[in-house]
Amino acid sequence: MHTRAKLALSLTAVSTVLGLMIGVQYRQTSATAALGLGYLRGTVDTHTLTELKNLKASNQAAEQELTQLNDELNQFERVSSGSDKAMTAFQQRLTDERILAGITAVEGPGISVTLSDGASNGSDVEQILTHDWNVRSVINELFTAGAEAVSINGYRVVATSGVFCSGPVVRVNNHRLGAPFTIEAIGDPETLKSALDIQGGILDVLRMQGLNVTVPQIKQKIVMSAYTGSLPGSPTYSLNEAIPSLSNNGT
Amino acid sequence: MIWLPILGLLIGAAVGLVSNWTIPVEYSSYLSIAILAALDTVFGGIRANLEKTFDDVVFLTGFFTNIFVAALLAFIGVQLGVDLYLAAVVAFGVRLFQNIAVIRRLVVTQIRAKRRRRFNTTS
Incomplete structure (x- = not known):
């Protein structure tokens, strides 16, 4: 019995130290992996994936904004079609702004x-x-x-x-x-x-x-001639598409 | 009595996981070899107990000395440019498996002996 108690006690002390070391080492290993030192390739992949996700999200947001703006534009046209004077004023202003923006010849x-x-x-x-x-x-x-x-x-x-x-x-x-x-x-x-x-x-x-x-x-x-590059924030193709729809509604 | 070491192991692991203790990355290999040495000593202790040759003083001193010497050996190896670290890994690994094998045999023989005794008493 005496030796059994001694065995249990010493084994307990030893296994406590062993557990402590294992715990510290485990934490260290996972921390190293998270830092990307151990598994560099995986981290790069994750980064790229996150970037792609962000880009997709911002793309979607931009598309939504475009749809919203087009809707607004249509609304304006509908409102202005009632009075010819307001319509002409809008058209004139649009043309002026387009000239200043450089998107028309x-x-x-x-x-x-x-x-x-x-x-x-x-x-x-x-x-x-x-x-x-x-x-x-x-x-x-x-x-x-x-x-x-x-x-x-x-x-x-x-x-x-x-x-x-x-x-x-x-x-x-x-x-x-x-x-x-x-x-x-x-x-x-x-x-x-x-x-x-x-x-x-x-x-x-x-x-x-x-x-x-x-x-x-x-x-x-x-x-x-018109500016032929892409403008940030407003893709030129959408503006070009908007022009014929405007003139069609106006006539 | 037997659950006390397991409880100690769990407590130690929990403390290690929760605490903010970190060792520099370059010393990480010393810790891993120390863990290997400690594992070897624990199984050696269990084996000694089954062989009825357990001595707590030998066990405890063996535990700490093994850890220390293993880390020291790895350190010397780094200083000399020789992978003594591998020597420790191999030595402790082989002994670990040997100890586990011996423990298995002892346990099997004990169970067999117990069964035979029970068989003898019942018949």
Whole structure:
């Protein structure tokens, strides 16, 4: 009996320690697995799966929003079909907004100016190259002066357009463009011309830098195509689909 | 009396799972080899008890010494670049299976002896 009690006691002490070690080790192993150290592949899969799920969810939300907006649009049309005056006003405003957004082709009077690299005369070559900020400042000047539509080498500049240097070229709407840059703007030609030509203005600055800048030319008719990229938040195809439905209801 | 070690095992495991104790990952292998050594000692104790050669002092000192030496061996192995860790795993693993086999045989013979005695008394 004495040895049995001793056996039980010592075995208890030993198994308690053993249990403690096993518990700690088990927790450690599961923690390591959760960290992705042990089962890296599984974790990556899980991450991708979660990402996919999130994307699907946001996609669904966006689709719902689109349906809702289309419904609203239809409602507006139904309301406006009662009075012709309100309808025309809405149509006019829609057209204006579309021109400003750059999603329709436009034509009208405006100006055109061309920037090209200057000739090296021993000075810093960096100075005489046409950089993204040169193009950008001309565009900003034009928009500030009231240009309704602007394009660079035929590519429409919209609210989401970026003009960035990437290596030897300038990217506009993800199109790679090289010098010379022909910038066209539709708007009041006289205002736009004087805005660019102002003494000490942007064109003077660029000329002083060493670039070749033409005198802004007034054109009575400039045709500009629509922006062809995708706009964030509003897929262009839905807008294009909305246009015929609008005109059908109007007539 | 026999449930006391099992209760101790459960309590220890529960404490280990609930507590916030963590050991650095690089020492994790020492703990695993210590667990192996402890398991070996526990089964060795049970075997000794069945063989009626159990000594509590030998058992307890064996338990802690085995754990300590196993971890130390693994540590030395890491320092020397020799996988002494594997040696401990193999040694303890083999002994573990041997102990379990011996325990099984002893239990079987005990049960047989008991049955024979009962058979003898009833007849």
